[in-house]
Each structure stands twice: as structure tokens, then as C-alpha cells.
Amino acid sequence: MKIDDLKRLIRDIPDFPRRGILFRDITPALGDPEAFATICDAFVERYRELGIDSVAGIEARGFLFASVAAYLLGLPLIPLRKPGKLPWKTVSRAYDLEYGTAAVEMHLDAVKRGDRVLIIDDLLATGGTAAAAAALVEGQGGTVVELAFAIELSELGGRNNLGSRPVFSLITL
């Protein structure tokens, strides 16, 4: 399947999770094995030769792609989770939302100094979660090789919130 053909498997949901937001629903792409494989295989193809040490997935939809990429690349899988979900010693980074703040957490032993880490999420919007995830990895002495997304909503300018870190997205909407 071509990347452009994936776009028809992303369902637009107006006013979700609240009025004025156009939500991009990836469940039709998850439900199409060829589409899901196209996304996962594209990540694997891109990252196979980059000397990556581990793959971090951002809860929850990032888990869907990061786990397959980690499996196929034969690399450790790091879950980056919402606060209070990881049971052992964690590091945490808060980030601003339109109203209030949120945070993302990682186990303290997930990244070692010098590790080259790939971070995967399903969608890049404003980049707040991704920037916090990258800061977590870097705070432990890791290097973010790239932030990879299935979808990028380019008009929200998320790349600008990720500094000089490399960013890759398969589908730009």
C-alpha cells in the first residue's frame, strides 16, 4: 500500500474530544492489516541501520506502532506513560495543555547514558507530549535519534516545539 492510500483510512471526527477540534481517527487504518503493516514497515525500513538502542512508545496509541517497531528491529521497548501508571522509580516531565498541564513518565532504568533512542507516537499535533518525552530521554543522558509519527498535523506547528531534534512523519495532513 502506498502512503497516500493510507489517508483514506483516517477518519475525520468533528468536535472530538470537544467542539472545534477535528479529530483524526486511525482505527480504520488499524483495522486494515495492509495499512497497519505499511506504517510499521516504513518505520522499520527507516530505522534499521541507524544504530538505535531502544524504541520508546508514548501511551496509549504510540504503543501500537512502537511495539511492532521494537519487535521487528529486535530492540528494547520503553513505555512512556501517563502519571501514576509506571510502578517502579520514575522520572517525570510536565507540559502545558490549552487548559492546565499534563505529564509523561518513564522508568528510571529505561534509558542509560549514551543510549540512542527512537520515540514513536501515532500523531504529532502541538508537540507538547513529544517534547516532554524527548526531555525525559535526554534527562537520563540519552540521545533522541528521531521522533517518529504516523501522522503530522502540520498546521499546528508541532515541529517548532521539538527544537532541533529530528522529526519524521509518514502522513502529513
Next chain:
Amino acid sequence: MKIDDLKRLIRDIPDFPRRGILFRDITPALGDPEAFATICDAFVERYRELGIDSVAGIEARGFLFASVAAYLLGLPLIPLRKPGKLPWKTVSRAYDLEYGTAAVEMHLDAVKRGDRVLIIDDLLATGGTAAAAAALVEGQGGTVVELAFAIELSELGGRNNLGSRPVFSLITL
């Protein structure tokens, strides 16, 4: 890696998420590519020939194993999610917790009448979430071929809450 060797990659966390609970932390197994592959490959081996139509994963840790299984089996991946997360039309099933209730949701178009669905989660404890997930699938006319878990905490008796549905777990603790 042998299944028995996986046990040393499950970290016991006393008093999480609250006093008196011994939490089984799978992040060391996720961080060991051979261990993670052993779990995923065992699922794929078991389910390859069973005429399954789709693989449903329960948010959030169930996503980690269900996504790899769906990819390797070449089957549609269905996310079963916490309330309010799925953006389109959903069906919902509530279940009891020790204090209060929770619910799991599925998109209305995720399962068609007659579909044979494999449900995957990381851990079987009391079985409340898994029973609600199975009821969601059955409520749409699907058949739960099996409920599959990486870990089963047998002393909590979760199987008894799953009725006559087939249950499989790789590791029993």
C-alpha cells in the same frame, strides 16, 4: 528463551498502586527483546491456525502484545479503550472494581456478526476488564475465540469470572 525464564524479567513492586497490592511489573520483559519476542511469538504460534478474524487489545499494556500479534498474523487490530478515548460511535461495558466501577469501550464497527475475535491483555487478575471486553465483542455478534494473557495471577481466580470462554496464559504466578 523458555517461558520459565521470563519470570525473572517480571519485577515485583510491593504496595502498588496501593498498600497491600503486589504489582507485577512487565517493563523488564519489554526491555529485553528476546523476552518480548518470546511472548509475542508464543501468541502467534498458538493462534495462527485458528481461523481468527481480528485481534483486540485492551488499553494500555494489552496494546503492546496485541499490536505485534495482529501484525504478525496479518489481522485487523481492534483497540478496546477506556471511556471517552474512542472518537466515533462506541459500545461500552461497565464492570465493578473493588471500589466503584470502570468501563471499556469499542467502536461500533470494530466487530461484525460472526467475527472470530482474539482478545489480548498483559495480565489476568480478577478478570473484570477481560469479562467486559468479551461481552463487548459478543454484544456485536462476535465470538471470543480465546482470551490470551502474558501473565495470570491464578490465586485471584480471574478465570472464574470469564465463564466458559477459553482462557490462555503464558506465565502463571
